Amino acid sequence: MATNSATEVFAEQALLPSGWAENVVVSLGEDGKIKDVVTGANPIGLRVAVLLPAPVNLHSHAFQRAMAGMSERRGTELRDSFWTWRQIMFRFLDALTPDDVEAIAAFVQMEMLEAGYAAVGEFHYLHHQPGGVPYDNPAELSDRIISAAANTGIGLTHLPVLYQYGGCDRRALAAGQIRFGNDLQSFEKLYEKAAKSLKALPGDAAIGIAPHSLRAVDEDGLQAVVNLAGDKPLHMHLAEQVPEVEEVLAAKGARPVEWLLKNHDVEPNWCLIHCTQMTQEETSALASTGAVAGLCPITESSLGDGIFDGVRYLAQGGRFGFGSDSNLRISLSEELRTFEYSQRLRDQSRATVATAEMSTGRVLYEGAAAGGAQAAGRNAGSIAVGRLADLVALNGNAIDLDGRKGDEVLDTFVFAGDDRMVSEVWSAGRHVVSSGKHVKGEAIRTKYRATMAALRDRL
Numbered sequence: 001m002a003t004n005s006a007t008e009v010f011a012e013q014a015l016l017p018s019g020w021a022e023n024v025v026v027s028l029g030e031d032g033k034i035k036d037v038v039t040g041a042n043p044i045g046l047r048v049a050v051l052l053p054a055p056v057n058l059h060s061h062a063f064q065r066a067m068a069g070m071s072e073r074r075g076t077e078l079r080d081s082f083w084t085w086r087q088i089m090f091r092f093l094d095a096l097t098p099d100d101v102e103a104i105a106a107f108v109q110m111e112m113l114e115a116g117y118a119a120v121g122e123f124h125y126l127h128h129q130p131g132g133v134p135y136d137n138p139a140e141l142s143d144r145i146i147s148a149a150a151n152t153g154i155g156l157t158h159l160p161v162l163y164q165y166g167g168c169d170r171r172a173l174a175a176g177q178i179r180f181g182n183d184l185q186s187f188e189k190l191y192e193k194a195a196k197s198l199k200a201l202p203g204d205a206a207i208g209i210a211p212h213s214l215r216a217v218d219e220d221g222l223q224a225v226v227n228l229a230g231d232k233p234l235h236m237h238l239a240e241q242v243p244e245v246e247e248v249l250a251a252k253g254a255r256p257v258e259w260l261l262k263n264h265d266v267e268p269n270w271c272l273i274h275c276t277q278m279t280q281e282e283t284s285a286l287a288s289t290g291a292v293a294g295l296c297p298i299t300e301s302s303l304g305d306g307i308f309d310g311v312r313y314l315a316q317g318g319r320f321g322f323g324s325d326s327n328l329r330i331s332l333s334e335e336l337r338t339f340e341y342s343q344r345l346r347d348q349s350r351a352t353v354a355t356a357e358m359s360t361g362r363v364l365y366e367g368a369a370a371g372g373a374q375a376a377g378r379n380a381g382s383i384a385v386g387r388l389a390d391l392v393a394l395n396g397n398a399i400d401l402d403g404r405k406g407d408e409v410l411d412t413f414v415f416a417g418d419d420r421m422v423s424e425v426w427s428a429g430r431h432v433v434s435s436g437k438h439v440k441g442e443a444i445r446t447k448y449r450a451t452m453a454a455l456r457d458r459l
Contacts, residue, residue, distance in 0.1 A: 016382070054427070068327065113153070138193060159208040163182065168247050267291065270292070273296070321370075360411060
């Protein structure tokens with residue numbers, strides 16, 4: 001999907017780095033960046049009611065979208081958990097072909113765009129054929145994610161995942177995990193091929209890297225990935241579940257966050273996913289690094305992970321962003337709402353992260369836009385000259401937005417709204433959502449339906 005020619009968008013209200021402004025014209029350059037921003041302007045070009053910077057969905061496992069609604073029955077164990085859900089996921093992915101992966105990825109990327117995200121960080125660990133045999137092209141399934149992004153126009157930060165072991169004891173990967181596994185040598189080849197394939201996308205696409213977790217990567221593997229990443233985005237699951245914390249503590253003599261901060265220079269290009277199991281001291285220490293906490297509240301709720309210590313983390317200046325992870329539900333507004341409500345339920349409070357200057361919705365939305373761009377290594381996150389034109393417009397005809405101004409717009413979107421409020425989305429200037437629908441939505445949905453019908457026959 002090619003970048004649009006230069007154009008103008010007129011917004012009755014727009015959220016700029018300096019705050020809210022009225023009658024704003026944003027000019028989009030042919031390079032996909034914002035060429036000019038003028039306030040107090042006369043209408044020109046496409047007219048919208050509210051214009052916002054469109055965030056990055058910083059954490060996705062695209063293939064899991066096809067599992068939505070398939071894992072809500074209790075198994076033979078008395079208590080269902082993340083670990084029993086994971087066994088269902090392992091069985092499901094054994095049926096996936098490369099064509100399936102591409103069709104599912106295109107569908108989920110389309111849903112992300114229609115929800116108001118402009119880009120995605122794809123934490124991609126499905127690498128091999130069923131049984132663990134590599135494809136002739138070791139980056140075959142990475143290429144399918146990249147091909148889907150070319151079709152949908154989403155901004156992509158691709159994050160190939162190193163997955164070495166089944167646990168801290170370095171046990172071999174189990175049957176369900178074997179499609180993930182690589183040693184360092186094979187992973188570097190995969191990474192290099194994926195980086196080369198990514199060059200087929202527009203220039204805003206980026207490569208990052210992801211050691212899966214302290215359970216799945218040994219100390220040498222983690223150091224090798226850190227070296228390979230350099231200043232590129234580096235994402236890792238960390239401290240998601242109590243059993244994970246206990247396993248790392250037993251193996252390394254320290255809790256996951258504690259161990260990582262003692263043994264590595266965690267810097268702003270790092271994004272630590274979940275961190276729902278942290279002590280108060282770990283929360284403050286992580287906030288001080290400048291790294292991004294990757295929060296996935298819908299998935300964390302679904303899997304019973306726990307509640308991120310968001311009030312403390314934000315009070316310490318911690319940077320954060322949001323991801324859809326398992327893609328059970330893809331809703332930007334709902335991710336932010338679920339996060340805030342988790343804090344309220346835990347603390348028996350309201351407006352937990354609001355400040356004297358900014359409402360809850362404003363704090364969450366601006367933080368998500370800035371933190372997601374940082375985590376993705378993407379020159380976006382605000383409506384400013386020289387930034388990528390990652391933009392989302394809200395529908396001025398939405399009943400709940402009638403008469404709303406400034407921060408109340410965001411509070412209404414987050415706490416009373418849903419994806420139906422999203423009218424237009426641009427990703428690096430590519431106008432990919434118009435009147436609430438993806439420009440290629442019909443074809444993408446048709447392909448996904450056919451893929452799911454065939455997949456159900458194989459399960």
